[in-house]
Amino acid sequence: MTPRIRLAVPLLAAALLTAACGGGGNTATPASAKPGEKIKLTIGLFGDFGFKPLYEEYKKTHPDIEIVENVTQFNDHHNNLVKRLATNAGAGDIEAVEVGYVSTFTAQPGKFADLKQYGLDQRKADYLDWKWQQGLSKDGTQVLGLGTDVGGLAMCYRKDLFDKAGLPTDRTEVAALWPTWEQYIETGKKFAAADVAGAKFVDSPGEIFRAMVNQAPTGLYDAQDNIIVASNPDVKKAWDLSNQLTQEGLTAKLAAFSPPWNTGFAKGSFATIICPAWMTGFIQEQAKDATGKWDIATVPGGSGNSGGSHLMVPKQSKHPKEAAELINFLTSKDNQAKVFKEEGTFPSIPALYDDPSIQNFTKPFFGDAPIGKIYSEAAKALKPQHLGPKEGDVRVAIGNGLGRVEQGKQTPDEAWAQVLEDVKKIK
Amino acid sequence: MSTLPLAISRRRRRSVRHTLDVRVSPYAYVAPFFLLFCAFGLFPLVYTAWVSLHEWTLLSETQEFVGLGNFSTLLADGYFWNATFNTLSIGVLSTVPQLALAIWLAHLLNRRLRFQTLFRVSLLLPNVTSVVAVVVIFSQLFGRDFGVINWVLSWFGVGNIDWAAGTATSHIALSVMIMWRWTGYNALIFLAAMQAVPRELYEAATLDGASTFKQLRSITIPMIRPTIVFVVIVSTIGAMQIIAEPMLFGQSSGAGGGIATGGPDRQFQTLALFVYEQGFANSTFDFGYASAASWLMFLAVVVVAGINFLITRRVKGGLV
Structure with missing residues (x-):
């Protein structure tokens, strides 16, 4: 090698490396696909929404559309969406947003396509009014998301375990055991006294707390978006009752949605679980061998909503029109009814509630419980609650507090004091 | 007569090149690492220090200097x-x-x-x-x-x-x-x-x-x-x-x-x-x-x- 070449090789290598690192940003993407080319729509979800058969159906009438579903874990999904919106890259054409997060996103209307542009404001008449409102921008002028399901509350219970504990198993008799949460806890004590091997009364207090707060007229936020955890007596009451479950030794200490919790379904580690409509699909998936053992009764403390989602189109989508059309299809009256029958997620379209095909719908897995009727009643009686922009963070802080009591780290009072400190820090 | 200065200058040029080679090429050889290190090591380190002096969130448009x-x-x-x-x-x-x-x-x-x-x-x-x-x-x-x-x-x-x-x-x-x-x-x-x-x-x-x-x-x-x-x-x-x-x-x-x-x-x-x-x-x-x-x-x-x-x-x- 001559000196000149010896000098040139590493310099060239260095230059190439820097060029390679800097060259990422310029790739132009066409605004819309050429005719004859397939349009790929990505849809970001946080669990099985039961959409897969619907995609197949949609593709039959829209041969030029290709649909890719990305499913991530609940917290990660919403967290990533915030990041992707802020950095204007990486979001799907359609993103599902759970009700606990929906106001985080409707507070940033500039980041989402206004579905009104694609004529979806016509769907207003179909929806439960409060569900529709949740999908609007704060000033109410833009339609940012269309609802999929609502999570009207019920209580699922294991008949075999109730039987072993000497409790009634018929769903009306069970419902009569617990008109209030206090009576629910009393029933739990009776269950615990019977000492059924390997089973506790309830999985963990976290989701019960959420349900109790959701039954109150106001929850974690007031109408002006101030966090009122410290001052709302209903929140404190829910906290106290949840911890009572722990202190009476009624919980199986299984954090919701964790792998041991999943195992708990299969092993029958708990006798009751709070059951928003979407939970029924979950139980069926996790406790495959338990056909006929689970049943559904009304929830203590009156009606409430827990969960439910919206579908939104981020502005960075290159095919907002096609995405809006797909949303319109996935949330249509007929398809919400179909998804309910398959997955258990309950429609947000009230016209369906009195529809005989829903009213008379039963599920063999739940001992032929009339789940259509139960959840229709629950959804009709719902009083909507105002949700604030940082619901998710506040709930994590409170959930940690409940967990500390459950793990015996703190007394409920100590844990509450720390929860209030944590909540204060949420900006 | 006229070839002598040419030869000298050629020799001198060669010796300049030689010195350059001995002195500079070691640096050139290690340069790729240091360029990468600057891009992915040093720059983030310094930039993180800069960010740490601000009230800086992903979502806000402005960043306020807050010192320590x-x-x-x-x-x-x-x-x-x-x-x-x-x-x-x-x-x-x-x-x-x-x-x-x-x-x-x-x-x-x-x-x-x-x-x-x-x-x-x-x-x-x-x-x-x-x-x-x-x-x-x-x-x-x-x-x-x-x-x-x-x-x-x-x-x-x-x-x-x-x-x-x-x-x-x-x-x-x-x-x-x-x-x-x-x-x-x-x-x-x-x-x-x-x-x-x-x-x-x-x-x-x-x-x-x-x-x-x-x-x-x-x-x-x-x-x-x-x-x-x-x-x-x-x-x-x-x-x-x-x-x-x-x-x-x-x-x-x-x-x-x-x-x-x-x-x-x-x-x-x-x-x-x-x-x-x-x-x-x-x-x-x-x-x-x-x-x-x-x-x-x-x-x-x-x-x-x-x-x-x-x-x-x-x-x-x-x-x-």
Whole structure:
């Protein structure tokens, strides 16, 4: 090698490396696909929404559309969406947003396509009014998301375990055991006294707390978006009752949605679980061998909503029109009814509630419980609650507090004091 | 006549080129590394320092200069100190037994054995396994209700331990996962160093009647001390930056809590996980605060690695 070449090789290598690192940003993407080319729509979800058969159906009438579903874990999904919106890259054409997060996103209307542009404001008449409102921008002028399901509350219970504990198993008799949460806890004590091997009364207090707060007229936020955890007596009451479950030794200490919790379904580690409509699909998936053992009764403390989602189109989508059309299809009256029958997620379209095909719908897995009727009643009686922009963070802080009591780290009072400190820090 | 100056100038030019080659090309050869280091090492370091002086979130359009405000908040933040404690605790619990075990394994493999290569290769297998798989499987082994470890312990009358719930127990569980992945790797490094120790020393020691353990203490360890120093420093730095294990353990063990809190009581939240929580795992995305925490973490790594360097360098002969 001559000196000149010896000098040139590493310099060239260095230059190439820097060029390679800097060259990422310029790739132009066409605004819309050429005719004859397939349009790929990505849809970001946080669990099985039961959409897969619907995609197949949609593709039959829209041969030029290709649909890719990305499913991530609940917290990660919403967290990533915030990041992707802020950095204007990486979001799907359609993103599902759970009700606990929906106001985080409707507070940033500039980041989402206004579905009104694609004529979806016509769907207003179909929806439960409060569900529709949740999908609007704060000033109410833009339609940012269309609802999929609502999570009207019920209580699922294991008949075999109730039987072993000497409790009634018929769903009306069970419902009569617990008109209030206090009576629910009393029933739990009776269950615990019977000492059924390997089973506790309830999985963990976290989701019960959420349900109790959701039954109150106001929850974690007031109408002006101030966090009122410290001052709302209903929140404190829910906290106290949840911890009572722990202190009476009624919980199986299984954090919701964790792998041991999943195992708990299969092993029958708990006798009751709070059951928003979407939970029924979950139980069926996790406790495959338990056909006929689970049943559904009304929830203590009156009606409430827990969960439910919206579908939104981020502005960075290159095919907002096609995405809006797909949303319109996935949330249509007929398809919400179909998804309910398959997955258990309950429609947000009230016209369906009195529809005989829903009213008379039963599920063999739940001992032929009339789940259509139960959840229709629950959804009709719902009083909507105002949700604030940082619901998710506040709930994590409170959930940690409940967990500390459950793990015996703190007394409920100590844990509450720390929860209030944590909540204060949420900006 | 006229060719002479031309020849001189040509010769001079050649000598200039020669000097240039000798003086400059070494730098040119190392340049690619330093360019990459500047782009992915130095620049983020400096930029993080800049961000840490601001009230800076992912979502806000403007960034307000707050000086050392983030640092003073951080020093008063109990969760930060809790994470520091956890990091040190998991670091000690995982590194000390790990290195002792690695030396012992290397010592065993340094003898003549059948299937030598097989043993040496299999040492590296846990390191090749994905950390996700390791944590998911170990979380099941350490399960409270149906875990194998509790099942075995029950033979000895030990009750059901809720590994993920306790501070000490969760640190032990995490340390086992870290040791599982890194002991074999470090053993191989030790083994390489041991093979450079002259055989005659061992032969002489054997003639003098020294036991294998005495040989390990008095010959092997002093002879491979530079390698020990290196491994201690690298393991310390690695242990101070543990994030994947506690994060995944939190999700797959059912400890509860947020995605990056390391259990509801933050019982196993490490520093790196704390940084992640502040910067990415809540809806504030507080980059300024997370950057300040990263800088303190960086300083802590430097200090702890420095202390360990001094200690291991001073240790003479009898390490054990």
